[in-house]
Amino acid sequence: MREDANCQWRVAVRPVGKPKPSDFAYTEEAIPEPGDGEILLKTLYLGLAPVMRMYMQGTGAAGEKALGIGDVIHGRGVGEVVTSNHPAFAPGDIVQGQLGWQTYKVSAVTPQEKIFKVADRGVSYALSAGVLAMTGLSAYGGFLDCGQPKAGDLVVVSGAAGGVGSIVVQIAKIMGCHVIGIAGGPEKCAFLRSLGVDETIDYKAEDVPARIAALCPDGLDIYFDNVGGETLAACLENLAMGARVVLCGSISEYTRDAPFGLTNYTRLRAVNGMMKGFFVYNYLDRLDEAVDALAGWIRSGRMQPVQDVIDGFEAMPEALMRLYDGRNVGVQCCRVREHPHDLALEKGEVA
């Protein structure tokens, strides 16, 4: 990565199936100049999420333009203000927002970029590319608002070792729930147990419907769905009275040839059950609340901030591919540049 250029990753071709290296095009441009009211940001961290494959398909980008071939890929992350022609920002300020897959960005701080200042909370700025950003808000808003957890609830989470999932399972434990996490492979299942998850299901080795039925003899109260498809259908077969199914994501469906057809949605009827979806930006007015709560739990040691950090802007395509291969543990994130604040924290120099 050249520091004297704006390095970028663009859509080369629409992905078919899982994303692969040839779907991405690397370009370099001159570092842009901020105009009146604009700021120049340099990228510190970029977050990754499954939806980015949909962006590359030209869909899924609510509030942002649909991407065409050759466009810089959408992505939120953490940046540092280099120069500012905007009264509310000064050089050195840290922000999170829509930076795109690039190493510099000029921003007019438009509402659609959702650029927010990041306070020093005594935790790494890297967390503002995931756990303390939209990933954390998805977990916090989706689980609390749609899931309505109560102490003692039996909660099943799929994609439990992923970005949103690894936060949801920990919030559920803090709320006093009994938590079953579904993830792929013994390492991820062991990791989930280290987060306090009560029971794990390894979808690569076990019969998921049979295990869910066995672990939920009286039905589950909340299913937090990150994967869709057959796992969702299996959970619908095992609902307790008044169960809530939270639709967060459906990564198992994004790369299917034919759409998945849910035949047993009617199972919601017998138990007065509910299936509720959410879109994270609909919770934007709760971002401060979510970040305050999550950062508080992290500082007090009740929550482990789980980010899977890959180094170097060049690794961005690889970082997205990791999500679709299920190789990430926690929020997938790319460290584009180091920042002294975070280096000091790593060395234990800041409380």
Added chain:
Amino acid sequence: MREDANCQWRVAVRPVGKPKPSDFAYTEEAIPEPGDGEILLKTLYLGLAPVMRMYMQGTGAAGEKALGIGDVIHGRGVGEVVTSNHPAFAPGDIVQGQLGWQTYKVSAVTPQEKIFKVADRGVSYALSAGVLAMTGLSAYGGFLDCGQPKAGDLVVVSGAAGGVGSIVVQIAKIMGCHVIGIAGGPEKCAFLRSLGVDETIDYKAEDVPARIAALCPDGLDIYFDNVGGETLAACLENLAMGARVVLCGSISEYTRDAPFGLTNYTRLRAVNGMMKGFFVYNYLDRLDEAVDALAGWIRSGRMQPVQDVIDGFEAMPEALMRLYDGRNVGVQCCRVREHPHDLALEKGEVA
């Protein structure tokens, strides 16, 4: 129908596709004698509902035994106490409860029969086989609890001219909603307009998805689903922010060869939408509240009690077939015997 025998309709064979006359077997038995603590009821009215075809399949009978070939078909209705060995009942009392498809029944008044006394509310006892029984409770509980209607909401109801639907559309109008009713044929659509429905869609003549999209340019707030299948999928494509989909029934799916696969349930995500199902017996603790409210609206003229009454116990199979052909308007009900109270009401002799 012989008055000196207990006439019954039994499962002859499991229905394949729509129910047909040869699926039913007619039998006569001696009128049973009530034992200690039991009452003998004679049937006045029996209500019909789509679920009865599922009973005949040996499924769907929550709280009742699964029917085998040769069993008397389950069904709730209105009966008059003939003799009573139970302290809480006296000859002449009117009750609603699980009578089955027969003209007499001995009941031990078990909880599973859900036998409740019917007060004289100045309306026909026939209504206690439908509008003021489980059909009305489905409409009242399902729409208010799952739908959470507010004045000004745009409400779409399928099966709108049917038993539950014709009550839901009227409650929605009372709540100040704008109501779109979906029904089959111009007569039913005209009937819906006579109930105050604002817009109608004739599913036999019109392109339902196109009409829903055209009538809901800003999305619908509540979809009350009595049919499932493609109509449900079409409504999911047209949700307003915070929309509620109420799963009541899915008559379009009951006779399909292969189950319907709902591919666009993920539409709930973008709008923080909710799909909530209910089973009417989960609302049993609200039966009195529902009957009070519905009877009040009927007496004040704000609600039209819509029952499609067919005469004679012999017509029971025909009455069920009417539901599956979509021939009924309102709650399908069979008048097994006349009662002086209701004859007087018909002649206007009772206020």
